[in-house]
Amino acid sequence: MSGTPSPPPAVRSRREVAVGALAWGAGVAYPVLLYIAALNEPELTGARLLPSALLAVLVVPLLRRRPEPALLLLVVGSFAATVFAQAHAGSPFRDQQQGWQIAYLQALFTDLAVGFIAATRPRRSAVVAGVLALAAQIAAVPYYRSGADITVSTVLTLTLALATAWLIGYSVAERGEHARALREQAAAQAVTAERLRIARELHDMVAHSIGIIAIQAGVGRRVIDTQPAEARNALGAIESTSRETLSGLRRMLGALRRSEGAPLDPAPALADLDRLVTAAQDAGVRVDLRRVGEQRVLAPELELSAYRIVQEAVTNVVRHAEVSACEVTVDFAAEALTVTVTDEGRGAKLGGDGYGLVGMRERVTLLHGTFEAGPRAEGGFRVLARLPIPAEER
Secondary structure (H helix, E strand, C coil), X not given: CCCCCCCCHHHHHHHHHHHHHHHHHHHHHHHHHHHHHHHHCXXXXXXXXXXXXXXXXXXXXXXXXXXXXXXXXXHHHHHHHHHHHHHCCCXXXXXXXXXXXXXXXXXXXXXHHHHHHHHHCCHHHHHHHHHHHHHHHHHHHHHCCCCHHHXXXXXXXXXXXXXXXXXXXXXXXXXXHHHHHHHHHXXXXXXXXXXXXXXXXXXXXXHHHHHHHHHHHHHHHHHCCCCHHHHHHHHHHHHHHHHHHHHHHHHHHHHHHCCCCCCCCCCCCHHHHHHHHHHHHHCCCEEEEEEEECCCCCCXXXXXXXXXXXXXXXXXXXXXXXXXXXXXXXEECCCEEEEEEEECCCCCCCCCCCCHHHHHHHHHHHCCCEEEEEECCCCCEEEEEEEECCHHHC
16 A cells, blocks of 8 residues: 555654653743743733733643643642732722633633543543642632622532533544444444345355255265265265365355455356256156246356255255255245245244244345245245335346
């Protein structure tokens, strides 16, 4: 990939140390410079208030890296600036209160810092930060306000403002936590869905192949002494089925590993049903395959699901039905693809412990289709799956 290479770890470490030192230096300088500004401009009104307001920028880098120490420096600086602004106002304490402008300005900065901590830090840290800031603000009230009514109203105003900032920050944290929980839940559901998909693929692929191999191996064992040619055919069917299964497993594992450059075999589709019919016939079950309607290429997931449903249904016929033939019908209608597999034998066990019927039903459900499986009134067993075709493919 092109682009600027990342610096070595040692260089990144030195940069982080330097940035951290600058952040701490600016944060420690804030209360000192604020004191100097309040000392030189005791009547901080109008444009004279701007330098003190701009000094709050010094705390921002430290607030982002270490919120709690930054808030402590902000509280200390605010309290000291308020006290010194009143002390140097040049008037008696109760006669003329001159520090209220800078007090309210610093209270605003403190509330913003508390809101940031409530949004980014644990609840305990946020509560401690709010209590510390409120205590410092209330302690500074007598230095710029006099009179019981004025003091009470000022304390209530400061408390409401700080509580509002804290609640806003806490609500932001809650929304972030809720969003993270939703993302984790979605990721877990995606993992579960992928595991189920892989389980279905492995079951449909391996169960069918092992069923064919078991039947062919039994045939070969019985006729190896009397009919060597038939035994040889059975071994050939076992070899071809095994190779096909290994190819499918290699394709699945390659897709899971996301290996680049490794050629992957295409996923089975409806065009491969003839090969499935041949494998079933080699196992002793004749499959009558009928295609109804205009055959066309559909979405890969649709064709793969239809193929796996036919494969599993035919495997159940081979293993459980105890018949020599079954019928497979693939209906290419305009709005849906319908797959029907019928036989005149016992069919699959609906109450059994196998996953074949469950896997077929899951495949159909994922494609918003309908699935039916059960004994027929006239005897035998029927599997029917109707898979809707998306409007853009009709």
